[in-house]
Amino acid sequence: MSQPTALITTEQVAAILADPDLRLYDCTTYNEPVPPGSDVPYRAVPGDKTFAAGHIPGADYLDLQGEFSDASAQQFFTMPDVAQLEAAFGRHGADASKTIVLYSIGTMMWSTRFWWMLRSLGVVARVLDGGFDKWKDEGRPVETGAPKGYPATTFKASPRAGLxxxxxxxxxxxxxxxxxxxxxxxxxxxxxxxxxxxxxxxxxxxxxxxxxxxxxxxxxxxxxxxxxxxxxxxxxxxxxxxxxxxxxxxxxxxxxxxxxxxxxxxxxxxxxxxxxxxxxxxxxxxxxx
Known part of the structure; x- marks a missing residue:
């Protein structure tokens, strides 16, 4: 199944910022270096500080390693079970009826990771092409402070096998x-x-x-x-x-x-x-x- 609408432009996001069904999420994580000989390849650091320093107005923040990964796994960012994901996405106000837009800072890979996760759950999401960097470079409005969040929902997955x-x-x-x-x-x-x-x-x-x-x-x-x-x-x-x-x-x-x-x-x-x-x-x- 192709998804020609998986990307969304900064212009398109700006046009729907006031839409009450919009669910906009900053997905940024940072991989910080660790000393040579460490048991892990890097240290996963959530992007909550850069979110507080500036984000697209109304956005919420998703902590990939903190809420959306299997904490018991040996590898960072391991896909958790469906129940954990349903609870986490529900806490952040996402569900299949909403317009879900994902973005990240520095690289789009954090938002595309969430896009693939949601796709595996049977939920359509869109990724902001160019991320927050392009949004800022264009002089678009920026909000500061901690995430205000969205009203919680009941997120129901329709898992797709094999992704x-x-x-x-x-x-x-x-x-x-x-x-x-x-x-x-x-x-x-x-x-x-x-x-x-x-x-x-x-x-x-x-x-x-x-x-x-x-x-x-x-x-x-x-x-x-x-x-x-x-x-x-x-x-x-x-x-x-x-x-x-x-x-x-x-x-x-x-x-x-x-x-x-x-x-x-x-x-x-x-x-x-x-x-x-x-x-x-x-x-x-x-x-x-």
């Missing part, structure tokens, strides 16, 4: 001609040419590389569909194949997923734990140039 998969699913499809596995990390990490903060350098064997960074313009908007189509085609990603996306922690790969969805690809899934799990598990094969 998130685990390491066994990925491993079983290595060498499968009907599947193409795509790494959204940068080419130097895909090729294993630089040390990786996730563990062993390299990639899932046989995977191809379409870096999320190559799908983003200088103004932080996403590239054109024609450019994205060409990049995926050059890597051998075609509509007849099952496509598995991964990255470091299941975040930046959702930029690829949004672009593929916009292009009409429908056999898409995300390896949630990505290299944060794969590179640290010596039982899993890894490939380098």
């Amino acid at each position: 998130f998969v685990d390491k066994d699913f990925v491993k079983e499809r290595i060498g499968d001609p009907a599947t193409v596995t795509v790494n959204a990390l940068g080419p130097q990490f895909h090729r294993g040419l630089e040390p990786s903060r996730y563990g062993r350098p390299g990639r899932v064997p046989g995977s191809v590389n379409v870096s999320a960074a190559t799908l983003v313009n200088a103004d932080k908007t996403l590239t054109t569909l024609a450019d994205a189509e060409a990049k995926f085609a050059a890597a051998g990603v075609t509509r007849d194949k099952n496509v598995i996306l991964y990255c470091g922690g299941g975040i930046s790969a959702t930029i690829d997923l949004l672009m593929l969805t916009q292009l009409g690809y429908d056999k898409l899934t995300l390896y949630d734990a990505s290299m944060g799990e794969w590179a640290r598990d010596p039982s899993l094969p890894i490939e380098t140039d």
